[in-house]
Amino acid sequence: MNKRLYNLTVAIPTYNGAPRLPKVLEALRHQINPEKLAWEIIIIDNNSSDETAQVIKDYQSNWAEDFPLEYYFEGQQGLAFARERAIQEAQGTYVAFLDDDNIPAPDWIAAAHQFGINYPQAGAFSGQIHGEFEVQPPENFKQIAPFLAIRQHGSKPFLFDPDNLRLPPGAGLVVRKQAWREAVPSRTKLKGRIGKEIVAGEDYEALLYLHQAGWEIWYNPEMHLNHCIPRQRLEREYLLPLARGIGLATCPLRMINAKTIDKPGIWVKTILGNLRRIIQHRLKYGDRLKSELIPAFQMEFYRGSLMSSFYWLNNLKWGQAGAVDKAEGK
Structure with missing residues (x-):
């Protein structure tokens, strides 16, 4: 049976995200959709050991929205594997990645879809990411905020600079699915942080392949989301x-x-x-x-x-x- 095609897929890779996912899903439930876009949400459970599956099952049992909520289990640990699984399962022209601690503004989906239409050479684009902190950040935190995927680049769209590794993070990244499938290998070199393996960079690697294939990487100031930062992510450990x-x-x-x-x-x-x-x-x-x-x-x-x-x-x-x-x- 053929699956329905959508304008956009919101893909949420998660690892032990049971306590965080409800806040993200509630924000998605309240999206403003003036153009009546056809879209879907897919959860990619990246080998969680908590109640993530049950949380989504409970949501699905009471899901009355006109956009579906789907669940997939990806047993191979690593964000790169979870994102690739999302690309495989997504039925949208665009795939909008949210982490399980990203809270999108009410017009985030509409702004993402419109930008993709306005910029047909954009293989990927990202917006403004604001920090939502459980505790006050340390002094001079702004100097390292971009490392925690907190980015605001002003009110005008611009092209990122892949040749100098000036690129957006994977949190809140929207990609053109066909561009990703054609340009990004199914197995990237960098897998993301897995257990004691701490090498990051899997987001940038995928974007560099898109750039190599001739796609542009853009900043869209109309897309806003909050990145929830708990206390422990502001500690030395x-x-x-x-x-x-x-x-x-x-x-x-x-x-x-x-x-x-x-x-x-x-x-x-x-x-x-x-x-x-x-x-x-x-x-x-x-x-x-x-x-x-x-x-x-x-x-x-x-x-x-x-x-x-x-x-x-x-x-x-x-x-x-x-x-x-x-x-x-x-």
């Missing part, structure tokens, strides 16, 4: 590993669209540039790095970026070894 993980993706991301002849230079520049940043940062802050959270976060990012060259090289060697084994039938 969470923030410093986050900074390292984002930093570790630096070199692998720069290599994706680089010409082979340019890769040695990128590798060296990544090392030297981050060594310089680490030394300057140490000279500037000294022992304050032990007590001040924001400078410590920045230092961890520089360290992760430095190590990203060796992380990329190590993975390149493993990839070449695997290719040789495959060719020899091992």
